Amino acid sequence: SREELKNRVEKLGYEISQDYQGRELHLVGVLNGAFMFIADLARHLRIPCQICFLQASSYKDKQVSTGEVILMHNLDLSGKDVLVVEDIFDTGLTLKHIKEDLKMQKPASLEICTLLNKRIQDKIDIYVKYIGFEIEDRFVVGYGLDYAEKFRELPYISCLD
Numbered sequence: 001s002r003e004e005l006k007n008r009v010e011k012l013g014y015e016i017s018q019d020y021q022g023r024e025l026h027l028v029g030v031l032n033g034a035f036m037f038i039a040d041l042a043r044h045l046r047i048p049c050q051i052c053f054l055q056a057s058s059y060k061d062k063q064v065s066t067g068e069v070i071l072m073h074n075l076d077l078s079g080k081d082v083l084v085v086e087d088i089f090d091t092g093l094t095l096k097h098i099k100e101d102l103k104m105q106k107p108a109s110l111e112i113c114t115l116l117n118k119r120i121q122d123k124i125d126i127y128v129k130y131i132g133f134e135i136e137d138r139f140v141v142g143y144g145l146d147y148a149e150k151f152r153e154l155p156y157i158s159c160l161d
């Protein structure tokens with residue numbers, strides 16, 4: 001619900017602020033799905049930060065992964081403390097590509113924060129430091145997440161089926 005999201009995002013902001021105290025954090029939002037989450041998360045940080053974005057290909061109109069990930073950005077994160085902000089960790093394919101891509105820029109540190117972690121059987125083994133909610137294996141929309149570009153505006157998260 002709207003309330004649960006608000007409370008959890010606030011807690012994540014507090015936790016991240018504690019962990020990165022005394023450092024400047026570079027939040028890298030994964031477009032399009034993470035736009036609402038990163039906006040709310042940033043408002044709960046108590047440390048200086050910079051906010052930038054990269055674009056990752058989505059499932060488009062399908063509810064299953066095509067296995068193809070295309071990243072677009074012109075970031076320079078060399079020597080920065082980077083926190084990737086993602087909407088949902090499903091198979092992990094997207095995050096794996098993002099991590100490998102950003103690592104090449106030699107950031108001082110590189111961690112991941114995902115709003116949702118979907119419980120599925122075959123997940124790629126990636127360390128995700130911050131997780132908002134664990135969810136079951138269902139297709140969700142709202143709070144930035146879409147189905148065929150619809151439902152992103154919902155202030156809560158809902159199952160499509």
Ligand code: 5GP
Nearest residue numbers: 058089090091092093094138139140145146
């Ligand atoms: P992964 O690469 O981890 O399998 O999938 C990550 C991406 O797939 C997410 O960033 C998101 O765009 C999309 N995705 C995965 N599961 C869902 C879901 O339940 N709902 C929506 N709307 N997108 C999803």
